[in-house]
Amino acid sequence: MAGGKRETARRGLTPRSEDFSAWYNEVVQQAELADYSPVRGSMVIRPWGYGIWERMQRALDEMFRETGHENAYFPLLIPMSFIEREKEHIEGFKPELAVVTHAGGKELEEPYVVRPTSETIIYSMYAKWVQSYRDLPILLNQWANVMRWEMRTRLFLRTAEFLWQEGHTAHATEAEAEEEAVRILGIYRSFMEAWMAMPPLTGLKSEAEKFAGAVRSYACEALMQDRKALQAGTSHMLGQNFARQFDLKFQSEEGREEYAWNTSWGVSTRLVGGLVMTHGDDMGLVVPPKLAPTQVIVLPIARSDDDWAAVGAVADRVAEALGCVGVRAKIDRRRHLSPGAKFYEWERKGVPMRIEVGPRDVARGEVVAVARVPDPAGPRKVAAEEAVAVAEMPARLDEVQRRLLEAARSRREAATYRGTVSSVDELAELLEGGAGFVYTGWSGDPAVEERARVAAKASIRVIPDEEFRSGTEPTRCIGGGRAQMEVVWARAY
RNA sequence: CGGGGCGUGGCGCAGCUCGGUAGCGCGCCUGCUUUGGGAGCAGGAGGUCGCCGGUUCGAAUCCGGCCGCCCCGACCA
Incomplete structure (x- = not known):
């Protein structure tokens, strides 16, 4: 906004090739998707942008329903003590919490946090509702706003307040929960392909990248036109971590007392930003027909x-x-x-x-x-x-919808490199040269991730699902030594 | 939080170096003429120059403090 010497108000946009980030900001505002608000880091979603989000909501909501989920609503404010109960969870979210300390003209006895995500309050309620295995599974979703006090915000991609859906389920068995987490990942993926014409990679997150409090995180990673990856949707297998902290127990068919298994999953208004960066061109926004208001x-x-x-x-x-x-x-x-x-x-x-x-x-x-x-x-x-x-x-x-998906897929493939990188330095070089997704072997050592983060500004986006893996499995880790698995690296939003 | 930049009609900017009471383009309003790739003419409305304080006869301009926003980095859906 500040310092814009170019006359972009009426004439052309900054070309993507010149300054992708400036182009993005201009498109979002000039297409009237959103505008900056008086609240730091919070945007106003304008009718054209909200209309796209509503189309997304409608499609996803239908898919959730078809797979047995129901919508519900939980409070915006969460007691501070709830958030603090799961150790990894609070460590992950503490720095970005907005806290309500006063209400009704008085200081509160216990502060509330504005939800950054709702696992804690939702599982505390599930604990009330579940006694028997017959009460399971619980398959709920909520459409809500959440707040994370991010240091740096960008319209749609990272705002302090954003809109999303968060699904929260509780199951009697680990296998069932795992199946649920994977099912949702599939729903996200087909939504992104069929509605957004945005073909993501799917897979598992590394330990370093997984959700705070999860056992495993699955993700959809989409490649933007500047060849940076966007985490577009996540589905978490939470194990019994939250169930233990919130006493979410049930009596099994065999009469034993057991903790339930949870999943949580979400996509947000970030998807609108992904849409912009997937299909937009130097004339402005391109909305896939199925999402166009x-x-x-x-x-x-x-x-x-x-x-x-x-x-x-x-x-x-x-x-x-x-x-x-x-x-x-x-x-x-x-x-x-x-x-x-x-x-x-x-x-x-x-x-x-x-x-x-x-x-x-x-x-x-x-x-x-x-x-x-x-x-x-x-x-x-x-x-x-x-x-x-x-x-x-x-x-x-x-036909337009189909063409957009095809174009996005060929951009992704053109920017994908497999089996050509054998060291962190080579990874850095390749990414510096404009590569998007880079497949390599990895030992599983977090120290390699850290080195790549520093040297290549890259992270492991996913440990890819079978469908996306290379034909020949890599044998060597880019950090040296034997590879335990294949991973996909990229610079990311 | 570190680095950089910027706050002047709705938007984009000039003016600031060298203090003298604010200007340009776009947009907006009215009228007429226009309409197959960003219309023309005429008239008009609109500004506590981010905020607070200081210097001065006089501050958009000089000095001090504060606030906000944008960009880059670390953190992140």
């Missing part, structure tokens, strides 16, 4: 009042017909803006498709369709008979 913007173009009436009637008809075939269409009737100004505006906001209706088109009984990201093999503008353009629109939007 408006999929088709209909633009009447006219000089005279007579023409305006004529094209307006056609625009109405087109928009209504699109609605009937399940396409979210809107008409931009503003008369004080020239067509060019509207083209740029809707392109900046990333609307997948626009339909132009001008006097020439009306005379021919046609409309002109233009995709935000045109098929490189086809013409940019496609004129078609009105009814045909409408009828074809759902298929064209599907």
Whole structure:
């Protein structure tokens, strides 16, 4: 914001190649996704950004429901003593807690923390609800805001307050909990691919990177256009860590008293930032059709009042017909803006498709369709008979969605290096040269991670799931010695 | 928390070195003419110059303190 010498307010954005970070900030604001607020590190999510988030919510919510989860809601404030109960958990979160010490004009006897995540309060309640194995599993999700007082914030990617969903489950057996954690990871992955057109890697987190309080963390890691990785979703196997601290016990079928097994998992408004950095281009945002609040913007173009009436009637008809075939269409009737100004505006906001209706088109009984990201093999503008353009629109939007996923996947693959790195220095060199995901062998020694962090500013993003592993398993660790496993390195957000 | 930068109409900036009562572009309002890739003309509205204090006849400008924001690093969904 400060010091912007470029005239970006009206004309072009800073190109991605020049300054990706500046480009990102400009896109988020100029596409009207979000704006800075008077509260440090907290953003205002504007209708266009919130509309995208709502689409994400709807899709995920449906997937959670289909797999037996229900929504519930727990308090924003958590007693300080709850958060402190699980040792690793409090160590992980203590530095970023916002604490409420006063209320009702008095100092509180026990401070509350504004939830940074809700494991503690939720499992304390589960403990009340569970007596028998018959009460399990509990499969709940909540849509909520949380607060983590981060040192450095960025719109969507890391804000002090953010919106997310957090799933919390309790199971009678370890195997069942493990299965749940893995199931959710799969849901996240297919959501990201099918809805966001963002293909993540999936796998396990290293000890150093796992969630504070978890036994194991699984994650989706997506590659952004600047070749940095974004942790886009996590699913944690919590074991009995929280159950023990919150006395979440049940009597088993055999009559024994046992602690329950928990999982927790979440995705946040960070996904919107991931969307921006996955598909955006130098003209602005690109929203995949399935998430676009408006999929088709209909633009009447006219000089005279007579023409305006004529094209307006056609625009109405087109928009209504699109609605009937399940396409979210809107008409931009503003008369004080020239067509060019509207083209740029809707392109900046990333609307997948626009339909132009001008006097020439009306005379021919046609409309002109233009995709935000045109098929490189086809013409940019496609004129078609009105009814045909409408009828074809759902298929064209599907095609755009498919193309975006494909493009993102080939960017990821083009930036992926396997089996070419045998030392931490080589890793640093490769990443410095613009590599994205780098696969190597790893001994499992955290000291190697630490060296890579310092030397290459890189971290292990995942120990990849089988599907993503290299054909030939690496035998040597980049830190020297034998590899115990294959890992994926990247610089990350 | 360390390093850097910046706070002046809604937005982006100039003015500050060398104190004299605030200007430009965009946007906004009104009117007319316009509209197939960021319209033109005319008229108009809008500013405690981040905050507090000091120096001075006089402070956006000089001095001191504070606050906020952005970027880079360490920490992180």
